[in-house]
Amino acid sequence: MSDDVSDAAARNLPLRHSDEIQGDVLAGFRKDHETVVLLRFPDDPAPVRQWLARLIPQLATTRQVAAFNNDFSAARRNLAGTDPVGLRATWVNLSLTYSGLKFLMGTEPFPDQTQDGVKAFVLGASARADINGDGGESAPERWLFGRADQPVHAVLTVASDSRELLEVRASELRVAAAHGGLTVVFEQVGATLPGDRKGHEHFGFKDGISNPGVADFDRPDPDHPEQVAGKPGTRIVPAGEFVVGLPLLQRPDPGLPEWAKNGSFQVVRRLAQDVPAWWAQVAAARRTLDQAGVELPVGSGAEWVAARAVGRWRSGASVAHNPNAEPPTKPGAPDDNLISYADDKEGHTTPVFAHIRKTNPRDHFGPDHKVADTRRIIRRGIPYGQPFDPAAGPGHGPDADRGLVFVAYMSDLAFQFEFLQSAWINNTGFPPPGQNGKDPVIGQDSDVNLKLDTVPDGKPLHFAQFVRTEGTIYAFAPAISTLRDLAQRRP
Template sequence: MATATTDPHNLFLREDAETQGDVLAGFKKDHMQLLFLRFEDQQPARTWLKQLRPLIATTKQVATFNKEFSRARSYSGGDDPKNLNALWYGISLTFEGLTFLAGHSPLPGVDGNSTDGPLKAFFEGPAKRAPALGDAGQNAPQNWLFGNFGDGRVHAVLTLAADQPHALRATLGDVRQDLARAKIVTVYEQEGATLEGPRRGREHFGFKDGVSEPAIKHLDEPDPENPVYEKGHPGTILVKPGEFVVGLERERPHPLPYPEWAQHGSFQVVRRLAQDVPGWWAGVAAQLKVLKEAKAAPPEATTEWLAARLVGRWRSGTPVAKCPHADMSYNAESSNDNLISFRDDPKGTTTPLWSHLRKTNPRDGFPVRDKEGEFHPDTKFNHRRIMRRGIPYGLPFDPSASALNGPDAPRGLVFVCYQADLFRQFEFIQRDWMNDETFPKPNPDTHHEQVDPGPFPTGSDPVAGEETVVRWERPQGGEPVALSFAQFVRTEGAVYAFAPSVSVIDQLAEGRMNTNMVVSGLTIFTVNSFDNTERDTVDSGTVRLFLRPDGNLVVIDNSNERILWAANTANPAGAKTQARFADGELFVCTVKEGNQIDQKLWTSGTAGKPEAKLVVQMDGNVVIYHRGEAIWHTDTALR
């Protein structure tokens, strides 16, 4: 019989009462308020969190409501049911916020000298990492309205989401009183609301938003004909839930030891992104003129035609890849279409390589092919996906209306996303895809090698990225055309936070936090890394499990650097040595070319238990647990 983790039709996550509701199920409300909070007094803050805990929405609650809402909407012919409403609460905590509540560091083994990764990104926060993410100049942290730094430091992000604005307003009044009693300072409040009328479901540039979001295995129902995709949503890929929730099944083995308190939680990114709407459309119109003067666009091409290519979709959401000549706004099926392939567009002559759609998810059009010369499948980048929960803020641009609709009025997107790995998901997309002007390089369909881009590379994302020059490829061939775009989206605030499980919220309200480090699945410890996904240390703050340069796997007391336990696998012959945790077994081996195991030098003897977890504990012991039972340990608890 298939287990819950292998049977795609087992929708066990719909009963998840541990993970907060916005992460997997999604609040999906028309009105949202984010309160960025700073704690002043530890005990009142803990009491406030304890009182808040029963209000926090879970995946089970939100998924059940969303299912009923969708069913009622289908019965009403597409209109929102007026008598089915909810108001949801969510809470996330920054590194500083967790430290304040617990009374000690939540990541005692992570510091400025540790290997870059999700825990270090969380530890440092977005302000310190801003230059690498393109947040410089007018986007720099000193210009932000809120963030994890200085006097504007944030300890928590409280999210309220509602169907009805009056319900949200009334609740906010009570929430503010509770915060005042708990001596909690509101650093900043950020409202968000779905745009009204024909703009509903769109962001301020005018394009349908959220079309490309992934579905989640064991929460969303798979298509019986093709279980890679969600039922009723062709092209919407089902991604394993561990890409969004720590401790669940992941797309590929990552050696990511996480603290115990992170299990069933998710790292959250919140960014206030201001949009220059008139500037963006003026920029598109100016570059269309450049294209026509270069005879690189058809005479009948309009500003809408070029804007669709910048986004990768028309305003309605219809993909340019399938409808390059005109929008199909009348076709709801087309506007929700995610079954998009770029295999036949390797140089980006239909959907440009630098379009927002391809920059944030290359799908099967990634220019590097496999050994057989085939393009990578559209599931190749499942481990890079993020779960976006954004909402617009501000009034739409309309120069004929009030001053709040004018060109200088505040408007933009409250960008919210969840992931298990800040470093390899959100930051990678922002740093290595959107803002990297060399990604992806043009690749002709006649051979496998990427070509020299010539005088200028692909360019950055012209919708949400930095100021850039992009490479326009002529469909008929010939010299590409350079198009210049200013930066039209500005970062005005950013926070990295963590949405803990319901159980951990209870623990934090009591001042408790378990910083045991947990390893599950396939994990590789190595001295000579094959790539940057591998590491050589798991550190609980008390002790660290460490593969030494000589190939010996040891447990070291952090207080005095004394070796408490050793596998005695030092390999003076100079062979490449690895320690691995796989199938419930911890072992040290030598490896051959291609990362293949050559010889096992030592083993814990616990193989055959894929659900087992390796835990480097706060007390100094290193233990392998299987279904709650200790099946191996180093006997190094510090007494």
Template sequence: MRRSREIQGDIIAGAKKDHVQLLLLKFEDDSLARTWLRRLRPRIATTRQVASFNAEFSRARKQSGGDDPKALNAVWRVVSFTYPGLRLLAGRDPFPSVPPGSTQEAFKQGAAARADLLGDTGQCAPEHWLFGNGTGQPIHAVLTVAADRPQDLRVALTEEREEAARHKVVIVFEQDGATLEGSRRGKEHFGFKDGISEPAVQGFDQPDPDRPEHKKGSPGTRIIPAGEFVVGHERDGGRPNDLPGWATNGSFQVLRRLAQDVPGWWAQVAARLKELKEQGKVPPEATTEWLAARLVGRWRSGTPVAKCPHADSPSDAEAWSDNDISYRDDLEGEITPLFSHLRKSSPRDGLLLKSSDEQTVPEKGALDGRRIMRRGIPYGRPFDPAGSAGNGPDAPRGLVFVCYQSDLVRQFEFIQKDWIEEPNFPARDQPPGRDPLVGTATDVSFKGCKVHFEQFVRTEGAVYAFAPSLTTIELLTDGKLDGGGGPDGDRILEAPFTLRPADGPVGTAKARLVMREVGNLVVLDERDEQRWESGTAGTGGVRAVFQEDGDLVVLGADDRPVWKSRTTGNPHAKLIVLMDGNVVIRAAGGTVVWQTDTAH
């Protein structure tokens, strides 16, 4: 997966840049929009590019003793499309079949139509949004430009604005974002370290040999099946994917502008602490930092309250394990409250749905399937009462929340609606309350008493979009929306791809590639009748591999080939299982260099 040229670079690898600008776009002419996209396509970052750069950056940073390497810089672009945008580019409905309650339904309706469901009411309602409210100018696409250096971002934005103007692509809204500087680096505006709890991805991140369910070198970071973030890949518990073929290797994107009232939130924490002290519910020495850490689940440094309940322990030497948290010995939230943001958004191994339950909800097969891939970044200048007007209490500041997932309903919306905004999650006789950090106004149950928290994070805009694969983007430039694998498209397999007997069939309704236990690679049709074989039964073949040089081979246990398609010398070729039943290897230029001749 690290070598994927199909998956856009921000989804799995993560752009990880200090300076970001999101351009929210409207297409005024569908033909010109396709031309714009055709010209943009070569500039879109792939997983292979971003992962390679990030690995090189990490090595250089380690060699320099922790300093960012000044000579390593890059600019990444990511593009996603709303439902109206896809429909305009493709000239047809991208989701003609929309089951009730499905992610297709949520995507088609859009973020504004789902606002009530997610708690975006009152001052957070769409009529107050700066973009995406469903009544202003429509948004067809989101172009994200991310850079290490501000001067590089400015140059890239100039190019993108000129390209947009040339093709009648209107910039409806621009949202900036930047890493906070100095001691605030890596933190959000309330002052807490952010981005610690991101999941690892199966097939992308290396597992720990002693704890294979966790990422190597990052204790507590669970490895989640790639299909939870990228459509068409294996999902937690083997759940099926009912999305059309063109969605393969793409991901649903949620964009939210979340305004933060920093002085208001901290003033509220101080007021609630005073009340709790008067009631004798907290230690006499408790500070606002102490209470704030319990609302978040971490201290400012990122140290979990579960590990250091009494005071922060901001040690760089221990920061590598800040995600290694267990709530198994704190099922009722005596140390880290059940209402804390950390437990509300990701309950980990400590979720008892009811106090009477005998078993916690398992992570594998249940909670892992709720994870999202967050890519947020702060916007605005930090609050500083001694600073200029731009640092004052009324200056705009907050978080540009971005996340990727393969199912909007099961992942982002479930977390927001059923966990963060649900007062009685997990269910208790005294409801724990909503998330007091990012949720709406709530009463939380703290040490047996109710404590009221107002809302100090407001939604000021939201968009649901889809970041398609590079192949699907290419199709959209021609006004098409088919192919890419799945129930109504070709299955495109990019190198390196491995097929073992245990993997089962891969393909379309009329053709499925299967690696047999006897060592034979075969093509089966819709009636499970064999249409083609490699003729390697009994030769010791254990797996089929589509190599980066364009050759499809069957390898034995000693890694020696027992059969070849003899198509080496075709880098960037694709192995494609076609809807018509044929299986082909198509060179980068489009020429078919090998086929099973099984169309029917």
């Protein structure tokens, strides 16, 4: 999302002023510390409504978060790229699961459950495990949260600039919840990685580069109105792709009830990353290629293979623009996101199985990007756990918990998140033609077929799955006015 919007430009971007849409959806909290608190309601709705009524004024709106992010970016520019110390905020958002919504409404929230996205939400993530590829080690029976026998009604997303501020706010929220008779079922803390790994995920790659731009929220580039100003390659898609009841790109309107307007479906997933095992297999793949006599840039090692698996080098530089080596980073340069696969249909440069190509094929199917743009999601993930560095002591070893708190927003769980998981990430046949393998970063065990100009038919490499699902929740972040209605409804 662009955070670089002048006051004048912001006047023409109505969604920046929304007091209805919760702040994490379009503006994004973008804090270094975050916690996701999963709550269960008591049997009596009365104290829950009181809890909700007190919580609502504390929830961050899009207007607040967008304005803050704007000020923060402006201050950062004045400070030559360092964070402004005095500018701090702690944000809170609330979403509800299907059972949480039903409890507060006292009636069926979705009288029509034929629509796939509604069905997914009603059934919940554990019932959709097969679709999402959550079997074996990732099966719901092993999950830390989101199991069928462990109901969750509400999700608090709390984010702040420091761990201390976050903890103060989270404990206030926990006390308030306890007063309402709610219990904490699970809490997942996340934080950006320390030092120069800030902004990178645990395998080492810069994350959060490519999120969609949103119409009426992001400022279009005057010369390329399909892209966000100052963010080449960040395509603007209609807001209804992420927020219910707003214009969609090409899907028919699913006709969700009026109360859902300005809300957004949320996926929260704890994805454990086995960092040493993933890198060991990347190194093994490199040896396989060397032993087969495949000519690769001298000295590029396992990094070359890892960059093919992701589609970017560790710094975030794209393989599309830098096929042979990671380029030196240029401070202040925009993210390398103006990527085209149109001249690389076979994937000789960026493999068709690369994580960023599986999850956003961009112009692979045509210059209008339509196939890709209707499946976009807004990602708000943050790592959890300490970086892998066994020499640094306890908590840094191979057995410590670490991974990604994957958080994403969209307007249709089935059409967007579940489709990405089943039809693209875990489908060896995507993109057609041929069997080029599943996503080697997050997909299930699979052979990928690495094609190069020198090896046009490809060389099979095995990638086992070293990202394990440890919990998933499907929730809905309602508009603020809907939450007010829920708080006021008498049982």
